[in-house]
Amino acid sequence: MLSTIVINEVSKSFGKKLVLNQINLTVESGQIYGLIGPSGSGKTTLVKIIVGMDSPNQGNVQVLNTVVPNLKLLQKIGYMAQADALYSDLTGEENLSFFASLFKLKKDVQKERIAYAADLVNLTADLKKKVQNYSGGMKRRLSLAVALIQDPDVLILDEPTVGIDPELRQSIWAELFRLKKTGKTILVTTHVMDEAEKCDRLSMVRDGEIITSGSPAELKNQYGITSLEEVFLKAGGKQQ
Amino acid sequence: MRILALVKRIFHQMLRDKRALALMMVAPLLVLTLLNYLLSGNTVDPRLGVIKADDNLVERLKDNDITVLQVEENTKDLLLDKDLDGVLQFDGENISLTLTNDQPNAAKALQVKVQQAIAAEKAKEQAATLSAFMESIQSKLPGIPVKMEQVKAPEINTSYLYGNKDTIFFDQLSPILVGFFVFFFVFLISGIALLRERTTGTLERLLATPILRRDIVFGYLMGYGLFAVVQTIIVVTYAVKVLDITLVGSFWNVVIINLTLALVALSLGILLSAFANSEFQMMQFIPIAIIPQVFFAGIFPFESMAGWMQILAKCMPMYYGGNALVEVMYKGSGLSEITNDLLVLLGFALVFIVLNVVALKKYRKI
Numbered sequence: 001m002l003s004t005i006v007i008n009e010v011s012k013s014f015g016k017k018l019v020l021n022q023i024n025l026t027v028e029s030g031q032i033y034g035l036i037g038p039s040g041s042g043k044t045t046l047v048k049i050i051v052g053m054d055s056p057n058q059g060n061v062q063v064l065n066t067v068v069p070n071l072k073l074l075q076k077i078g079y080m081a082q083a084d085a086l087y088s089d090l091t092g093e094e095n096l097s098f099f100a101s102l103f104k105l106k107k108d109v110q111k112e113r114i115a116y117a118a119d120l121v122n123l124t125a126d127l128k129k130k131v132q133n134y135s136g137g138m139k140r141r142l143s144l145a146v147a148l149i150q151d152p153d154v155l156i157l158d159e160p161t162v163g164i165d166p167e168l169r170q171s172i173w174a175e176l177f178r179l180k181k182t183g184k185t186i187l188v189t190t191h192v193m194d195e196a197e198k199c200d201r202l203s204m205v206r207d208g209e210i211i212t213s214g215s216p217a218e219l220k221n222q223y224g225i226t227s228l229e230e231v232f233l234k235a236g237g238k239q240q
Numbered sequence: 241m242r243i244l245a246l247v248k249r250i251f252h253q254m255l256r257d258k259r260a261l262a263l264m265m266v267a268p269l270l271v272l273t274l275l276n277y278l279l280s281g282n283t284v285d286p287r288l289g290v291i292k293a294d295d296n297l298v299e300r301l302k303d304n305d306i307t308v309l310q311v312e313e314n315t316k317d318l319l320l321d322k323d324l325d326g327v328l329q330f331d332g333e334n335i336s337l338t339l340t341n342d343q344p345n346a347a348k349a350l351q352v353k354v355q356q357a358i359a360a361e362k363a364k365e366q367a368a369t370l371s372a373f374m375e376s377i378q379s380k381l382p383g384i385p386v387k388m389e390q391v392k393a394p395e396i397n398t399s400y401l402y403g404n405k406d407t408i409f410f411d412q413l414s415p416i417l418v419g420f421f422v423f424f425f426v427f428l429i430s431g432i433a434l435l436r437e438r439t440t441g442t443l444e445r446l447l448a449t450p451i452l453r454r455d456i457v458f459g460y461l462m463g464y465g466l467f468a469v470v471q472t473i474i475v476v477t478y479a480v481k482v483l484d485i486t487l488v489g490s491f492w493n494v495v496i497i498n499l500t501l502a503l504v505a506l507s508l509g510i511l512l513s514a515f516a517n518s519e520f521q522m523m524q525f526i527p528i529a530i531i532p533q534v535f536f537a538g539i540f541p542f543e544s545m546a547g548w549m550q551i552l553a554k555c556m557p558m559y560y561g562g563n564a565l566v567e568v569m570y571k572g573s574g575l576s577e578i579t580n581d582l583l584v585l586l587g588f589a590l591v592f593i594v595l596n597v598v599a600l601k602k603y604r605k606i
């Protein structure tokens with residue numbers, strides 16, 4: 001099986017502060033890969049480097065066998081940033097169709113994709129509303145819809161379900177599973193342990209280093225405990 | 241294609257932002273109208289008190305639009321009481337002029353008028369004395385007829401290369417103002433728009449799509465450029481048709497100059513937005529980058545500036561813009577006379593555009 005994301009010895013520092021320290025990570029194609037770790041551990045920084053929005057001081061990243069950053073590659077990556085980046089003076093639909101045109105979708109495809117993405121995140125009824133009148137969760141959902149708009153092969157989602165209610169969260173995860181079945185590769189960061197449980201593989205990041213990786217079951221075995229929450233606390237928390 | 245998506249989005253946003261639209265389209269008209277009335281208001285005749293003045297002189301002063309009052313003494317209280325601008329006192333051969341000087345410009349003008357009137361009176365007296373003298377000589381020397389030309393005070397026929405005798409300061413100032421407003425408002429609106437994209441993270445999000453960096457810059461230039469076209473046409477039409485500002489040259493040349501200026505303002509605005517973290521910081525560029533421009537746009541004569549100021553002036557886009565606008569609107573020059581100014585402006589724009597494309601590397605290396 002081909003590896004979709006290959007991270008090779010990536011280090012990154014902001015000023016004197018080392019935020020990522022020699023990260024190695026491989027995401028196989030068709031996987032849902034979870035990044036968990038305490039706040040400030042460097043997950044977002046790593047995700048930005050994968051998308052090409054930040055460049056590492058050392059090491060390199062390859063996505064779909066292409067070295068990042070690459071313009072053609074961006075067409076195939078759906079990115080959802082941790083902070084919603086939406087045009088609040090435009091409606092949900094205008095936001096979606098703007099990004100759709102940036103991906104050069106044809107008019108009819110555009111319509112189809114907007115309908116699909118809006119339906120997925122349950123925003124169809126609110127598409128004509130201006131984003132500034134959206135609730136926090138609605139904005140989050142619209143960001144996810146933007147990430148899916150061009151039907152990308154790789155999805156990189158930075159805390160996609162923050163502020164989204166449990167019911168919708170479940171349906172979003174059901175869709176992620178469906179997307180996975182169609183061969184898409186998905187990388188998510190999360191703080192929610194029952195979401196981590198749903199990933200095929202997990203990496204725990206702490207202080208800019210990957211301290212442990214494996215399937216959820218492997219991690220639990222490794223620490224001899226039954227819930228991921230405890231793994232998080234044991235491995236990720238401050239060590240005594 | 242991607243540029244068009246950007247242009248379309250900017251249109252949506254602008255048309256929805258009624259305040260920004262009004263600021264761009266209506267505010268310049270308001271300021272121009274105010275200035276027009278302020279600067280073209282009729283000047284009040286100066287009031288001059290005279291002591292022991294000759295009647296002929298008083299007549300001449302009155303002819304020169306001076307309100308003349310006979311007064312008894314020359315004291316501060318009297319000047320203030322009677323609301324005089326000055327007192328002219330004759331004391332034998334001595335003449336003294338006291339000026340209130342609360343408005344130095346008006347005082348200078350009054351002084352010049354009084355001096356002219358006195359000189360003219362003197363010349364007339366001398367001419368009369370001279371002809372009387374000649375006549376008496378002629379009468380004493382009969383048989384030798386000497387044809388004497390009448391000595392007259394010379395009259396000057398004034399003609400004007402640009403404008404006419406009714407031209408006021410506003411006529412020369414207005415071309416500069418028309419250009420400056422376009423420059424200022426386009427700078428502000430486009431700069432703040434891109435700044436907002438930076439602070440809300442949408443610019444970063446934009447660069448996570450396959451759009452080229454230069455397409456973003458061009459999209460902005462086109463999107464806001466189209467609004468600048470509308471603004472320019474509204475402002476120039478209003479200035480010429482409603483305010484009756486002098487426009488000797490072609491309307492379309494004025495539009496071309498203003499559009500070039502708008503291009504510079506646009507590219508400068510979005511460039512400077514990279515160095516601001518908030519809308520307020522964007523406003524802080526106005527006293528540094530915008531206001532000084534207007535001083536060098538032709539309001540103060542370039543020739544009388546110190547050498548280093550002249551060099552500074554040549555670094556300011558408005559210097560070229562103001563110059564070209566005065567050429568076309570006031571002096572009636574054609575396109576060939578302003579080509580140089582336009583080229584320099586385009587040069588500025590080009591440099592700013594390239595810097596913009598490079599500055600976006602901060603978000604994405606390619």
Ligand SMILES: Nc1ncnc2c1ncn2[C@@H]1O[C@H](COP(=O)(O)OP(=O)(O)OP(=O)(O)O)[C@@H](O)[C@H]1O
Pocket residue numbers: 014019037038039040041042043044045046082
């Ligand atoms: N642009 C930046 N300049 C300076 N420091 C930064 C910058 N971006 C991130 N950092 C620092 O890098 C570290 C990692 O930040 P990052 O956003 O990657 O954490 P995270 O794991 O995503 O946290 P969270 O779970 O809260 O989102 C933090 O200490 C943060 O202060």
Ligand SMILES: [Mg+2]
Pocket residue numbers: 043044045082158
């Ligand atoms: Mg984060």
